[in-house]
Amino acid sequence: MSPGRFPATIRRRIGYRITRGGALFALALTLTGMGAFLSGNNLLFLIFAAMMALLLVSGFISRLVLAGLELELLLPAHVSARTSTPARVRIRNLKRITPSFSIELAGQDDTAHGRPSILGAPVYFPLIPGRAAIEAPVDVVFPYRGRHRENLFVISTKFPFGFLRKSTRVALRRETIVYPALEPRPGMEFLAGSIAAEMETHIRGEGHDFYRIRPYEPQDGARHVDWKSTAHAGRLQVREFTREQQGMVEIFFDRHIDPGQGQRFEELVEDCAFVVWSLAEQEARVWLRSDRFDLAIPEEGQVYDLLRFLALVEPIVALTAGTEADAPAEVRFGESNLQVIFSVRKTAARPLS
Numbered sequence: 001m002s003p004g005r006f007p008a009t010i011r012r013r014i015g016y017r018i019t020r021g022g023a024l025f026a027l028a029l030t031l032t033g034m035g036a037f038l039s040g041n042n043l044l045f046l047i048f049a050a051m052m053a054l055l056l057v058s059g060f061i062s063r064l065v066l067a068g069l070e071l072e073l074l075l076p077a078h079v080s081a082r083t084s085t086p087a088r089v090r091i092r093n094l095k096r097i098t099p100s101f102s103i104e105l106a107g108q109d110d111t112a113h114g115r116p117s118i119l120g121a122p123v124y125f126p127l128i129p130g131r132a133a134i135e136a137p138v139d140v141v142f143p144y145r146g147r148h149r150e151n152l153f154v155i156s157t158k159f160p161f162g163f164l165r166k167s168t169r170v171a172l173r174r175e176t177i178v179y180p181a182l183e184p185r186p187g188m189e190f191l192a193g194s195i196a197a198e199m200e201t202h203i204r205g206e207g208h209d210f211y212r213i214r215p216y217e218p219q220d221g222a223r224h225v226d227w228k229s230t231a232h233a234g235r236l237q238v239r240e241f242t243r244e245q246q247g248m249v250e251i252f253f254d255r256h257i258d259p260g261q262g263q264r265f266e267e268l269v270e271d272c273a274f275v276v277w278s279l280a281e282q283e284a285r286v287w288l289r290s291d292r293f294d295l296a297i298p299e300e301g302q303v304y305d306l307l308r309f310l311a312l313v314e315p316i317v318a319l320t321a322g323t324e325a326d327a328p329a330e331v332r333f334g335e336s337n338l339q340v341i342f343s344v345r346k347t348a349a350r351p352l353s
Contacts, residue, residue: 014063015156015167022163029055055163062166065103065157068095069128071170073140073151078304081145082181084120091125091155092133100128102159108152108169116143118151142178145269145311149175179307180273188271192278195249195338212240248285248296251276254343255291257315264344265315272342273310276303291316 018026029051036044072090079085093100103125107117118140128134142148156167184192213229216236229237253272257265272288279286280303287296288306290313297303 013168014066015169017165017167019158019162019165021161025051025055025161025163054161058161058163059166061160062157062164064098065100065159066155066166066168068093068098069100069103069155070094071105071153071155071172073172075140075176078179078307079142079176080179080182081142082183084139084141087138087140088135089123089138090133090135091128093128093130095130097130099130100125100157102126102157103128104156106154106156108154110150110152117153118142118148119153142176145178145180145266147175147312148178149173177308177311179304179311180270182270182274182277184274185267185271188274191271192275195275195279195340196282196284213237214240248287249279249338249340250287251289251340251342253288253290253293253310253313254341254345255313255316256318257344258318261344262315268342268344269310269313273307275340276306276310 029048032044032048032051035041036048070092072092074088074090076085076087089105091103091105104122105119105125106122107119109116120139120141123136123138125134125136151172153170153172154167155170156165158165213226214237216225216238220238224238224240226237226239251272253268276286276288280297285297286303286306288294288309290309293309293313295302295305295309297306
């Protein structure tokens, strides 16, 4: 869990919403006031004044409860889009003595930018003592890949009497890099499995692990002839060994798209991210190449550098659909590498032998 703090900006504007209990209290207050003024009964005036004082005290206390609160969101080091991610929220009460009661934290949609809230269910804090911090586990879901610079939350309370729900909006500002969704789309599991199977295929090679004995072929060298098996079978037999593991899987990601292919590009990013992640889990060596990007991951853990690139990659849009001048340049692959190209266009990058 990342220890970094999200700076919280609490807006001074306090929102008010009357509750069902508050509506009933307001009705009782109105009836009591009307009865007092119509009858001139001093007792009713005293009751009406006490009810008004109770309402004013309720508003003052609830505002005091919301004051001096600081919100932090602690996220894991690596987050993927559309995936429920365990995190922790921490609310700190900066007031020296006064505690905060019955605090509820909820997410809020960013309607200005069309972004849904990352927090699914509200979190309830019964008591936050003065100069203390309370943590709670939450599940967050980031809706899309890329940079997330601001997330909106709402802190509210119905304390002390539940007549009004007072709330204030909190904007947590910190850049978070969210990787593409790593859930397989249709066909991607088969593709990743095929690549992995190709990497593990046992074929004739210059390895050291014995694989099988088979009949001699003209291209075989004499040093591989197994004379004992030849004598037994009556014709030449050779020893076959497993091939040494291929150098790596070389992936070229084509950023060029035609107009109107933005959604398909996002799907392509997720497909590429899933294949890269699947190969990394199988400890395969991956080399990802694209326009102005070239990185191999011979060591464990560097897969996140590739996922970071895929989280931030942007398409290069052609001026007109099918423009050859906007096609990506030809790509030269390593001769011993397994080669995969991800592209949304028919004029995809062409490998050179």
